[in-house]
Amino acid sequence: MKSFPKPLTAEEEAYYLSRFREGDMDAKRILIERNLRLVAHVARKYVNQGEETEDLIAVGTVGLIKAVVTFNHQKNSKLATYAARCVENELLMLFRNRRKVNRDVSIYDPIGTDKEGNEINLLDILESESVDVIEQIQVRENTRKLEKFLHSELTMRERQILQMRYGLGREKEMTQREIAGVLGISRSYVSRIEKTAIEKLREKFQEEINGA
Template sequence: MVKNTVSGKTEAPKSEIQDSEFAEILKNADAIGADLDEELTEPGETMAKSSESDKDDLLATYFNSIRKYPLVTQEEEAEISKKARAGDKAATDTMITSNLRLVAKIARDYRNRGLPLLDLIEEGNLGLIHAVKKFEPERGFRFSTYATWWIRQRIEQAIMSQSRIVRLPVHVIKEINVLLKTKRQLSAKSDSGEVGINEIAKATNKDPDHVRDLLALFNSSNQIGTSAKIGKDDKDVQLLDNIPDNDSDSPADYIDRDELEKIIKNWFEMLPPKEQNVVLHRFGLNDADILTLEEVGEKINLTRERVRQIQNEILKKLRAVVASYGIEPEKSSRL
């Protein structure tokens, strides 16, 4: 069973984890006007002060609710995450709820970027759910380090998608945003990641042709230059600046130096004693003297060739660890 983080009521878990308590938060947000039309209103349009107050109350309620979920230790995390990967619903819910505070913390970093904080949190929660599915506890790292990449990726994808929307009447912007949000949610559930027009139309109870037209309008903003205007004066449709960022950060850019050191430390501690000795004296970890293959062999009573083999095996393991965080091999020297 999963608690609704806004109402506090206990509800039966739904068939898909993406349809759980997080969707309810956004429904309540829409009900009080805390959606995209707040961020994209035309000059001169203002939201009622009561809506602002309601939005703050909802955020406060949400933050208070997620504090009630206990954190888990690294040992508990390893056991629970293995059960989650095996399909245990209760374990999956525990992995998610124990990390909701991490999502909220990361989402705060993206405020004032075009999406309300509750939308950022919802996108981050979808990234968290994906991380739970992909996490491999046997690698010896904390889940929070691994999940940070997926949480940030989902949030940044949502912000990037929102930046493509053209300046249109607020009700049209809101309608497009509903379609985009639905598409992302359906994509998160799909094994292929592909979502058709008919699926989106069915989920939003809209005519497929209407959905197709709105998404085509959204996609067209990718193909027209920045600040392009359609019409005879400035009051007509004006496209937002939309230059794709081909140099977007990789997972490595989201893992700071301290986290990288933790990753290496945890990885090192998982190695057998002989492999630890090879790492220490072949790579100079912990300020150990760098020795030749032969010298290391003498130290741990192995042949020079066996030390070389162990070294190669260790490097393969390290590359696998690096790859699991999305860091390209040529960039791994930063480790």
Template sequence: MISIGTIGLIKGITTFDASKGARLATYAARCVENEILMYFRGQKKSAQDVSLSDYIETGTDGAALSLMDVVSEDGDLLEQVSSRESAEQLHRAIRSCLTEQEREVVVLRYGLNGKPPKRQREVAIITGISRSYVSRIEKRALQKLRKELEE
């Protein structure tokens, strides 16, 4: 669309005649608008073109079902798939780049084992190390994970 508008702008600039009393901005805007309209007129709707508001079938309740109805329901599915892929990528990074101790701290802190996340104090008690050491391990592990996931 930007390309079509740019073509209209170029045509407007090259054909502009200041002696006719019009401003360049007004004339160029009309040229851009006309170029876009000509582009859309030239496009033929093919059998493959589908509108989101087109009806695709009748639902089980007898009501017409549009493509938009199906797409909006699948939007959540796409988010779930994307979220699942991100989680798998995170778990791979945890397994591949963290030490056993870093892995344990991260899993406990962020509840990656299906259990609720724990506070640093709780992680310290479970692992038998100081809270400040848990903090340092967590910071180091998160830096490693960020670096791994950015690559």
């Protein structure tokens, strides 16, 4: 496993937390970087769950960022304790999302065409209010395929961005700008990854429709 910066001392942590509360973004960066060792430690517990260690660390880092942003020194005595809980929660969410796809997925991009040549999207697959029994069975089958494809066709980062972008397993969808802020990457990069992931799903569903 790669080497990470040494953890902050209690005095250093208090100093940078104070600076961050005053709006110092460099202090935020330092708090994140100097706690990456903690992320790796928590991620190590889940190395046998079918994900690469680097991918687990990437997801766990999202939890660390959330911890730094939401840490309240008046309620939580130590950042590391609070951050470990946030990192673990993020990883557990990853595994929950891997086992199921939220029924409220709202991906509107077209993924292919039906037998009559009409364009369909992921929302068409997941929504079914007034369909007959045969169609309901098809909807469930397509939902199962979607869950499978999310994990078989996409990289960890692509899946992570779709989960954040379209609310899979979360309370609300996030904008590309919000995702970029959380992950520390540009909005345009988020957009490229999102489009690539959607295209992969579109192609896979089209293969299924065509019987490939």
